[in-house]
Amino acid sequence: SKPIVAIVGRPNVGKSTLFNALAGDKISIVKDTPGVTRDRIYAECTWLDHHFTLIDTGGIEPDSKDVILSQMREQAQIAIDTADVIIFLVDVRQGLVDADAKVADMLRRSKKPVLLAVNKVDSFQKFMADTYEFYNLGIGDPVPVSAASMLGLGDMLDELVKYF
Ligand code: GDP
Numbered sequence: 001s002k003p004i005v006a007i008v009g010r011p012n013v014g015k016s017t018l019f020n021a022l023a024g025d026k027i028s029i030v031k032d033t034p035g036v037t038r039d040r041i042y043a044e045c046t047w048l049d050h051h052f053t054l055i056d057t058g059g060i061e062p063d064s065k066d067v068i069l070s071q072m073r074e075q076a077q078i079a080i081d082t083a084d085v086i087i088f089l090v091d092v093r094q095g096l097v098d099a100d101a102k103v104a105d106m107l108r109r110s111k112k113p114v115l116l117a118v119n120k121v122d123s124f125q126k127f128m129a130d131t132y133e134f135y136n137l138g139i140g141d142p143v144p145v146s147a148a149s150m151l152g153l154g155d156m157l158d159e160l161v162k163y164f
């Protein structure tokens with residue numbers, strides 16, 4: 001059956017922008033299920049001859065540091081429980097922060113395949129060097145993308161479908 005791919009990451013890294021870029025307009029909103037505190041958004045996607053279901057796990061954007069961390073952990077746990085492959089999205093403009101490392105630990109322990117995508121690399125020339133610090137997360141090679149400018153998405157999807 002079709003693999004499920006979940007996008008996980010801190011608020012504001014660009015999860016929904018990436019989701020929309022990959023999903024086009026084939027988006028359906030699914031109501032809350034008990035125990036899940038926010039809507040999850042699903043889309044059916046195709047890359048080459050690979051079909052998959054994409055989930056945007058983000059929701060309400062909290063502003064306290066503690067809430068961000070607990071929500072990220074919850075979100076990562078949902079992704080670990082639900083997804084076959086996880087896209088872990090980080091933000092090259094903000095750099096590697098502690099919450100990224102904590103979620104990376106959870107993802108690594110889950111043994112699920114994780115693709116590490118570094119967003120907001122709007123210019124490869126300008127920002128490529130800044131992507132290397134994400135090797136320190138210990139979950140593989142960072143793949144540079146710009147969800148807003150739709151850069152690097154083909155290469156990212158090529159890497160993603162290798163996990164199917
Ligand atoms: P989410 O909270 O992770 O879902 O992030 P959003 O998709 O809502 O994006 C947060 C902010 O980052 C918005 O202002 C987006 O326009 C911006 N953003 C998303 N992707 C990019 C990108 O590739 N480059 C830049 N410069 N900004 C981006």
Ligand code: MG
Binds near residue numbers: 015016058
């Ligand atoms: Mg979002």
